Amino acid sequence: MKLALLNVRSLNNKTFLVNDLVKENNLDCICLTETWLNNDTATATLIEACPPDYSFHQVSRKSKKGGGVAAIFSSKLLFKITELGEFTSYEYLAIELKTESILFVIIYRPPKHSPIFIQEFSELLSLCVTRYDKVVLNRDLNIQVNKKADPRTIELLNLLDSFNLIQHITDPTHRHGNTLDLVITTGLNINNISITDLPLSDHHYILFNVEIILTKTKKEFLVHRRYLDDTAIFWLAHREHLQHKQQPQSKIQCQLRFQRSNLNSQQTRTYWVMSQQSSRGCFFNQMYNSKFYIFKPSNRNCNGNTNGSR
Structure with missing residues (x-):
């Protein structure tokens, strides 16, 4: 020292x-x-x-x-x-x-x-x-x-x-x-x-x-994480959809479509929620083994197409 x-x-x-x-x-x-x-x-x-x-x-x-x-x-x-x-x-x-x-x-x-x-x-x-x-x-x-x-x-x-x-x-x-x-x-x-x-x-x-052999100290960080299951993701997208509606509907029927895709060589789940009474849908991507979740709106029509293509 x-x-x-x-x-x-x-x-x-x-x-x-x-x-x-x-x-x-x-x-x-x-x-x-x-x-x-x-x-x-x-x-x-x-x-x-x-x-x-x-x-x-x-x-x-x-x-x-x-x-x-x-x-x-x-x-x-x-x-x-x-x-x-x-x-x-x-x-x-x-x-x-x-x-x-x-x-x-x-x-x-x-x-x-x-x-x-x-x-x-x-x-x-x-x-x-x-x-x-x-x-x-x-x-x-x-x-x-x-x-x-x-x-x-x-x-x-x-x-x-x-x-x-x-x-x-x-x-x-x-x-x-x-x-x-x-x-x-x-x-x-x-x-x-x-x-x-x-x-x-x-x-x-x-x-x-x-003459002291110093003990090295390490800084400790407390990290809070929230993991969303399929149900939580569905209702999150449902809520996003309701926030974009101009007039609230008494009954909202939603469909959840699920597909697996490969994004940057990492396994991804893509959730699409669409109201039968609106052409507005939502995408929600959940990266496996990751702390981050991505939520973004989609311009898909009721048939699930974007500008006429799947």
Whole structure:
């Protein structure tokens, strides 16, 4: 499964660039942080960023501008949003890959330090690992994990160790040389990690593979069919005949003529209904082994001839 992580720093003016990025790399899913979307414009913006046959989920920041997270993924993957609680120190989007029971969580923590972040983040991790055996966390925590002596880095890495989570990113992910964007997993193997500096953001583009054999899903269609027997066809033609009469008759006597013919090498039944009080008749063709029925009027006279010929 091919995934990517990018702090896009506003998706509003980069929809086509993200669209091309997904197509060129043939991504199964791209996780975006700092989308800077609001609930009024998020849907239209993400539709523009999605290539054909892709879908999305997103969470916008409620209180003020900035922030926000989103996932753009192939429509072949059955993702559903999962609620893991409400937290004030960071924003997150949790989606479950239903066919594989894998949880993907996208997290963005603003740069301003919050004293309750570690506590809330610990609660989130506890919910993730107790409910799912396989978890992928893609996040920008604005913690410089490359600075091993930083107290916040130490606190974060100790927390990950306590839940047996593995942090895979070791190279810089920001143009200032810091490692801010992280890929953290449990129960899964990550390989082919590449980090690229793109002119989309001050954060680098992270591309990686998750060792998952995806289950292909097929769209199901419900088809309703109506099959007509000889009696139904007769009365249908009878009704058509009555609709074309100028004045209704008290008694209508109809004759049903049946013949077999060969049309385009397929077996066909042709029904002709004629009123003895009218020269108007009807044809009704029923194709064997077919869903379609053809009904058309005929110009036959009472003797069953069309323009003098059988």
